[in-house]
Amino acid sequence: MSRLTLPPNAPFSGAQKMWLKGFLDGVSSVIVPASGGSSTQSTAPTGLPVTILWGSQTGNSQGLGKKLSKSLAAKGHSPTLRDMAEVSPADLTNAENVLIITSTYGDGEPPDNAAALHAALHADDAPLLETVNFAVLALGDSNYAEFCKCGRDFHNRLTALGAKPLIPIIEVDVDYDEPFANWTKQLEQVLVA
Ligand SMILES: Cc1cc2nc3c(=O)[nH]c(=O)nc-3n(C[C@H](O)[C@H](O)[C@H](O)COP(=O)(O)O)c2cc1C
Incomplete structure (x- = not known):
């Protein structure tokens, strides 16, 4: 999954956009794998x-x-x-x-x-x-x-x-x-x- 961003024409004030950008960056850092793998790999079960x-x-x-x-x-x-x-x-x-x-x-x-x-x-x-x-x-x-x-x-x-x-x-x-x-x-x- 790619990083989540706000569309440029989103109907928010500057301060609201700043807050939302921080929020979306936080969400992206959790769901986007740190090193290249796909998101399905990051959620695969670890049990053997x-x-x-x-x-x-x-x-x-x-x-x-x-x-x-x-x-x-x-x-x-x-x-x-x-x-x-x-x-x-x-x-x-x-x-x-x-x-x-x-x-x-x-x-x-x-x-x-x-x-x-x-x-x-x-x-x-x-x-x-x-x-x-x-x-x-x-x-x-x-x-x-x-x-x-x-x-x-x-x-x-x-x-x-x-x-x-x-x-x-x-x-x-x-x-x-x-x-x-x-x-x-x-x-x-x-x-x-
Ligand atoms: C009659 C008897 C014979 C045994 N023979 C051997 C042996 O040949 N070699 C060895 O390393 N241990 C031997 N042992 C020790 C056992 O392997 C050890 O006590 C082990 O912890 C028992 O585990 P278990 O309760 O899962 O069988 C013997 C013990 C008994 C009572």
């Missing part, structure tokens, strides 16, 4: 579709998934929070942004609800995920030899299938609140429409 997958044995990753979903929704995005047990590799081929929060159990194993997806993604017939952007938050405990292995498996396998990491994987120990908050902040910075 985001799929959050949680793999969790005792609820920690699930709880963080819920928190992340709330934070991203508050930023105007459209998060969908999903139990990994209900997701197949084929579902991921259409997901634009996939955020994985998973713990590691047993001796470097996935938690129960993540086992099927973990196996299916590692199968020879797993689909390419070249249009997917992703990030992984791996929960673990550094007392275990296979620290955060499940999260690392997901990160490496998605990369091998062509998906693009939005940010590097974060592997976190039992005090995960602060690293989780930092991970969320980093994601909010890179998830821009």
